[in-house]
Structures are given as C-alpha cells and as structure tokens.
Amino acid sequence: NAGVMQNPRHLVRRRGQEARLRCSPMKGHSHVYWYRQLPEEGLKFMVYLQKENIIDESGMPKERFSAEFPKEGPSILRIQQVVRGDSAAYFCASSPPIALNTEAFFGQGTRLTVV
Amino acid sequence: DAKTTQPPSMDCAEGRAANLPCNHSTISGNEYVYWYRQIHSQGPQYIIHGLKNNETNEMASLIITEDRKSSTLILPHATLRDTAVYYCIVRVGYGNKLVFGAGTILRVKS
Numbered sequence: 286n287a288g289v290m291q292n293p294r295h296l297v298r299r300r301g302q303e304a305r306l307r308c309s310p311m312k313g314h315s316h317v318y319w320y321r322q323l324p325e326e327g328l329k330f331m332v333y334l335q336k337e338n339i340i341d342e343s344g345m346p347k348e349r350f351s352a353e354f355p356k357e358g359p360s361i362l363r364i365q366q367v368v369r370g371d372s373a374a375y376f377c378a379s380s381p382p383i384a385l386n387t388e389a390f391f392g393q394g395t396r397l398t399v400v
Numbered sequence: 401d402a403k404t405t406q407p408p409s410m411d412c413a414e415g416r417a418a419n420l421p422c423n424h425s426t427i428s429g430n431e432y433v434y435w436y437r438q439i440h441s442q443g444p445q446y447i448i449h450g451l452k453n454n455e456t457n458e459m460a461s462l463i464i465t466e467d468r469k470s471s472t473l474i475l476p477h478a479t480l481r482d483t484a485v486y487y488c489i490v491r492v493g494y495g496n497k498l499v500f501g502a503g504t505i506l507r508v509k510s
Contacts (some may be wrong), residue, residue: 289443307439318498319498322499323430323439327500327501327502327503328438328487328500329500330498330499331499333497341497374441376443376444377496378443378444387447387497388434388446388449390446391444391445391446392443393443394441394442394443395444395470
C-alpha cells in the first residue's frame with residue numbers, strides 16, 4: 286500500500302506565476318489535509334477536504350490560495366500570483382473515513398521556492 | 401482542541417530511554433492524545449495515540465496519567481535516528497484536524 290504521494294517534491298516559481306501542488310492520498314482514504322511550514326517555523330493547518338467538499342478552510346489565506354479534492358484524481362493546492370513569502374514546505378496528510386479508528390499519514394511534502 | 405505544553409528541547413544518550421513529557425491540563429473526556437515526530441523537515445511521522453489507557457507499539461510507549469492531564473512518550477532505546485521534533489497533540493476523535501504546537505526537539509547523542 287503506497288503512502289501519501291506528493292508531487293512535485295520541489296517546485297520553483299517566479300513571482301506572479303501560479304503554483305499547483307498535488308497530493309494523492311493513501312488507498313481507501315477519503316480525507317485530505319494540507320499544512321504549510323515556513324522556514325524555521327512549525328506546521329500550520331491550512332485546509333481539510335473530503336471528496337468534492339471543503340470541510341474546514343480556517344487556515345487558508347483569504348486570497349490567492351485554493352484547494353480542491355475532486356471525485357477522481359489527486360487533491361490540488363493552488364497558489365495564484367505567488368510571492369516570496371509563499372516559499373515554504375507544503376505537506377499533505379490523508380486519513381480514512383471518520384468511522385474508522387486510525388490516524389492521519391503525511392506525505393514527504395512539496396518545497397516551493399519563489400524567486 | 402486542548403492546548404499542550406512541551407519542553408522546547410531535551411537531550412538523550414544513545415541506547416537509553418527517552419522520556420518526553422506533555423501537559424494537557426484542559427483535555428476533555430473525548431479528546432485523544434497523539435504523538436507525531438518530524439525528522440529534519442521530512443513529513444511528520446505518526447508514532448502513537450491513546451485515550452486513557454497506556455499504549456505500546458513497535459515504536460514507543462504512551463503513558464497517560466489517571467487524571468489525563470499529562471502524558472509521557474517513551475522511546476525505550478533511543479538511537480541517533482530518533483533525533484527529531486516530537487509533537488504532542490490533543491484532538492477530538494478521528495477525521496478532525498491535527499493542530500501542531502512547537503514540539504520538543506530531541507537530540508540523541510552518542
């Protein structure tokens with residue numbers, strides 16, 4: 286059973302470009318969480334999604350950031366018009382449906398560098 | 401979710417047990433204690449979780465006090481590869497988001 290897969294592992298974007306980060310959850314997992322870790326800082330929750338639904342987006346910046354988890358395919362975190370302050374590691378985690386007694390598993394992250 | 405308090409850093413000799421404390425004095429009856437670790441900017445790794453009984457798995461043991469206001473993560477034989485930031489998190493049930501604090505930097509030294 287493959288783990289949570291994130292791609293790309295490293296992404297370089299110029300200021301003003303768009304960044305698309307992908308997260309493929311573990312098999313059987315229908316819940317996805319996105320976190321951001323700025324350099325030398327802790328992990329900050331951004332958004333929690335189930336298939337086709339955003340459950341909690343309390344940690345998402347109000348502008349330029351969006352997330353989706355379609356019925357088919359990976360979850361996408363999209364950052365429009367990137368700025369240098371968006372440079373960070375972005376981690377995705379997945380977990381099974383709530384009824385199951387288990388924990389969330391994390392991917393290895395996408396490191397975004399804005400130049 | 402209840403807040404947790406952890407020491408900012410700890411040292412441990414290689415081969416000895418590492419005991420990482422966590423205070424969660426405002427924990428509610430239906431909140432679980434989770435432990436994760438992050439090794440050198442890799443993705444966080446799940447270690448163990450529990451509600452009120454002590455738990456053990458192949459990685460660690462979790463000791464929760466009877467009043468549930470604190471817990472201790474025990475790595476029985478620490479190795480250099482256990483050097484990481486350890487996070488104690490309290491959350492309700494499953495499916496709910498994990499809120500990470502600053503954690504404890506554990507340095508295992510030879």
